[in-house]
Amino acid sequence: MINQTHFIHHVYFWLYNPQSNEDRAALIAGLQALSKTASIQQFHIGVPAPTNRDVIDTSYQVSWLCVFADKESQDSYQTDPIHLHFVDTSKHLWKKVTVFDSVGV
Numbered sequence: 001m002i003n004q005t006h007f008i009h010h011v012y013f014w015l016y017n018p019q020s021n022e023d024r025a026a027l028i029a030g031l032q033a034l035s036k037t038a039s040i041q042q043f044h045i046g047v048p049a050p051t052n053r054d055v056i057d058t059s060y061q062v063s064w065l066c067v068f069a070d071k072e073s074q075d076s077y078q079t080d081p082i083h084l085h086f087v088d089t090s091k092h093l094w095k096k097v098t099v100f101d102s103v104g105v
Contacts, residue, residue, distance in 0.1 A: 004104025006041070007068040009077075012060040014096040023093050027062050030090040034064075039077045042067040060098075071103070 017023045028045055035043045044065040048058035068074040077083055 005070060006104065007071050007074045008102045009066040009068065009074055010100045010102075011064040011066075012098045012100075013062045013064070013094045014059065015061045015093055016095045018061050024061055027090055027093050030086050030093075031062070031064050034082060034086040037077055037080050037082045039068055039073040039080065040066050041069060041073075074101070 013027060015023050015027065024047075031043075031045045035045075044063075046063045046065070048060060048063075051058070066074075066077070068077065
C-alpha cells in the first residue's frame with residue numbers, strides 16, 4: 001500500500017518511432033531490467049489505456065511508475081548504476097521524456 005511518506009516517480013516516454021513495436025519492446029525490456037534497482041519498492045510499466053476524454057493525454061507510448069520509500073531512496077536511484085546503464089543504453093529510443101514526481105500531503 002502506498003502511504004504519504006512514499007515518493008512517487010512517474011515517467012512518460014515518447015518514442016522517436018512511435019509505430020515501432022520493436023522500439024517499444026526494447027524500451028519495455030530496458031524498464032524491466034531497471035526494475036531490479038534495490039531502492040524501488042513497487043513499479044508499473046504501462047501503455048496508454050483505451051480511454052477517450054478531453055483531459056486524458058494518450059500521446060505517449062510507454063509509462064514507468066516507481067514507488068520509493070522516501071526522497072532519499074529516489075535520489076539514490078538516480079545515480080544507481082542500473083539506472084545509469086538504462087539511460088545510456090535506451091536514450092536513443094525516445095525523443096521526449098516527461099517526469100511527474102509527487103509526495104503525499
